[in-house]
Amino acid sequence: MELNRLTQNVNKAADADAEVVRKYYSNAARFQLREKDGDGPATCADVEAEQAIVSVILEEFPSHSIYGEETGWHNRDYALLPDQFIWVLDPIDGTSSFVGKDNCAFGILIGLVYHGKPIIGCIDQPILKLRWVGVKGKGTTINGESFYSGLL
Template identity: 55%
Template sequence: IHRIHPTHGIIGEEFGNHNADAEFVWVLDPIDGTKSFMTGKPLFGTLIGLCRDGVPLVGIIDQPVLEERWVGIVHHGTTLNGQVVQTGDVVHDLSDAMMYTTDPQMFREGYELERFTSIRDAVKSPVYGGDCYSYACVASGYADLVIEADLGVYDYAAIVPVIQGAGGYISNWEGGDLHLDKHDTECHGRVVAAANHQLWTSAIDLLSSDTDG
């Protein structure tokens, strides 16, 4: 990236940041799902995102073991290994939804755990584990919802275009856009992704109520 795009910035989980205030910034996570990687579970992935003025525009979720690669471009669609994929538009009620979260322990005691519990009790079934692969399943129409917290920008910048390109919705728990400059002030590492608008609004109604930080 430095050689081909010397004016671009880089935000990386493993190697730190370089020129992070640039117009174009690449957000990299070489191994999203370290615990899965270390224990042989093939649900980790490599995340590559490109943002312009803090807004995610292009994202890649790559799972090397399964040889699956999702590429999402905002307003231009999402593909899996070159084939167009779309989120599901069949399940509209939380009571029928399959919800992913990587680990229930990622939610802090108090507000986060209470809000997560309200969603967990409302959906048809929670599914644990998956990291970035959970979002890929939503993009491909297999899962309906992902609720997570304690994320860094490198955990979701690449995922935003993949979900949006496939027709889904992704935001912070208050319904706000995921933007590099708003991570500490609005997002706080809390992310919700949904297959369609009705599921997303239902989730936001539960997640954003009685907010105390």
């Protein structure tokens, strides 16, 4: 397993999502809001941002499975294989805050699971330009700089 390559792809995917999010966030006539099967609001920005992430992942890892909050499964059959990577995406977590422009209380969530266990997680706040990435066995970074949080 190439954790460095996977981590680079997580960052590339978050960059693609953040570009879409910033485009819609700065546009006053941004989008139409729709209700997601009783699961809160969704916008065309959510769908476009998720598609951006999926494209980046599948370009580099075409056999990986992906589950996105907006569009569901990609390569679902591969998810049944024993040595499969599964990406879990929420392209805009906190859509209500995104739509209301409430103090930037929304973000991008990307997780990668291998053998049923998380190995990489990314939280990106595209408006504040803050990104946390945690990698199993390698620790956490904030905007690429190592970060350690110990007990006080």
